Amino acid sequence: MRAAISLLVLLFSMCGAQTRSTQIEVQTESQSTGAAAAVAEVSPQLDVSAELKELRDMVVELRVTLRYTQDELKVMKAENSDVKERLVASETKVKALEMVTAAQEAKLTAVKTRLAATETEVDNLEKEIKPAPKVAFSAGLTNSGFIESGNTELNLVFSRIITNVGQAYSSTTGFFTAPVRGVYYFRFTVMEVLSSRYMEIQMFKNGQQLMELYEYDSDGKATYLSSGLTLQLEVGDEVNLRIPPGHRLYDDSNNDSTFSGFLLVPL
Structure with missing residues (x-):
């Protein structure tokens, strides 16, 4: 019995020691856990402060930049x-x-239009108004005295050129040839010494007689015949003077007998 009681006491003692040991271990573990928790609590606080400071600096910098x-x-x-x-x-x-x-x-267009119209008018006027050719001549008959026709009609060649503008009169043939279509004026003056005889002269156009004049005298002195015609001629038309058979004229250096003509109006 005593042995049993001693065994129970021993068992209780061992349980109590084990219990205290366990409490000590528990307290030690609690203290260790608390220290670790304290360290853990301090460490995040230190990290948060640094981050906050860094964030404040960034905010300041951003504000300056802004x-x-x-x-x-x-x-x-x-x-x-x-x-x-x-x-x-x-x-x-x-x-x-x-x-x-x-x-x-708009003004330039109007000016161009007027200019074009003016140029057209000028062209039309240039076509309508051509420069008038200059045509005029005068020639003396001869310097040798009397010229006689004999038995045939004689074409008079006024060979002593006084004026021949335009070269339309030929001192070789005695013919005037119209260079342009137009109205011309022709005039002649001839002299003869009449002694009971006739003086006669004829004007021809393209071989057709247009006029014939004559004069009779018997005093043996110089007698003159003078006249003229206005003729409308085409280009190439010819005008000349003749005396019939058996007649004569006189001329010398005084130009007693002359033939003249000039262009009045071109057509």
Whole structure:
């Protein structure tokens, strides 16, 4: 019995020791856990403070940057406003210049139209109004005294050229040839010394007689015949003077007998 009781006491003692040991272990573990928790609590607090400081610095930097950016935006807005004003002014000037240019182009078009019309009128006038050819001649008959026709009709060749503008009269053939279509005037004066005889002269156009004049005298003195005609001639028409058979004329250096003509109006 005593042995049993001693065994129970021993068992209780061992349980109590084991219990205290367990409590000590528990307390030790609790203290270790608390220290670790304290360290863990201090460490995050230190990390958060550093991050907060870093964030504050970033915020300050961002604010400074934002301030500079806002200032730059204000300057850019002012410049943009000035540019817009200049652009509006330039557009106004451009519109005004466009209106002026349009008006000038309209005037230029009108001037070109008038110029074209004027050039057309000038061309038409140039076609209608051609430079009038210059045609005029005068020639003396001879310098040798009497010229007689004999038994045949004699074509008179006024060989002593006084004037021959346009070279339409031939001192070789005695024919005037019209260089242009127009109205011409011809005149002649011839002399003969009549002693109971006739003086006679004829004007021809293209071989057809247009006029014949004659004079009779018996005093033995110089007698003159003078006349003229206005003729409408075509290009190439010929005019000449003749005396019939058995007649004569006289001329010397005084140009007693002459033949003249000139263009009055070109047609």
